[in-house]
Amino acid sequence: MEIVHIDSWEQFVTATSACDGWAFRGLPDADWQLFSSLSRYLHSFVPDRASWRQREERALRIFRRKAHIYLPDPNVLVDDIRCLALMQHHGAPTRMLDFTKSPFVAAFFALNRTNRSAAVFALDTPTLWRAAPRHAPGLRREAIDPRVPGNFERYFAPNDQDILWVGEPEAMDRRLVAQSGTFVVPGVLDKPLDAIIGQYGAGPALMRKFVLPPALRADAMLALYRMNITHATLFPDLDGLARSIGYELEITWPGHRVGGPG
DSSP, rough: OOOEEEEEEHHHHHHTTSSSTTTEEEESTTTTOOHHHHHHHHHHOOOOGGGHHHHHHHHHHHHHHHHGGGGGGGGGGTTTHHHHHHHHTTOOOOOOOOEOOOOOHHHHHTTTTSSOOOEEEEEHHHHHHHHTTTTTTTOOOHHHTTSSSTHHHITTTTOOOOOEEEEOOOOOOOHHTTTTEEEEEEEEESSSSSHHHHHSSSSSSSSSEEOOOOOGGHHHHHHHHHTTOOHHHHSSSSHHHHHHHHHHTOOTTTTTOTSSOO
């Protein structure tokens, strides 16, 4: 993985413009590794890794048994990726990692509420779509597509393949559209994403890590606000509007006193 230290917002814009078609993920702490929420949960609370496969299967089974109560169309639970996306959307730990096709959306999630060095990870998805892990040349993206019935159980649920898949459900929800979102689905839960990507051939780095220092935040957040990248636009519902008020506390306008009209 290539690590790039960023000194200014302009440098970030220029650096990420070279990552055409890539996928991005922002983290508020540059020291964090790229693990899914499920991996982090299991690492923290379930030391017996031999049981992780069964625990994930049980979590999916419980969600499917009960979620239909709240859904107008319970058929979404049949599709593995749509079911996982729904779980992710509502806060359940899953093996999916949220990425976005916009480096600016990723920067927002990295910088929004942090006073530490943050990071935006960039994943060379165009190359990964054509690549396969060295240990299994036949397992290219189309071969392991978890949207195909049976593929999730075959390639991902066993938790023993150093593979990953990048893509979206056939039917995307409103948040995924608003965030230009996509998902990365790893084949193992006990390794960070960069370790899995290391199995995908040699040559140029397939992942870059842009480290954003705290001094960058003020300029970046103001630029993102002017681009209309806020919680209110990325989460187009009342919860998103409420979360967006936090940054409004930081904004002042020339000629307007703090606490004046919005």
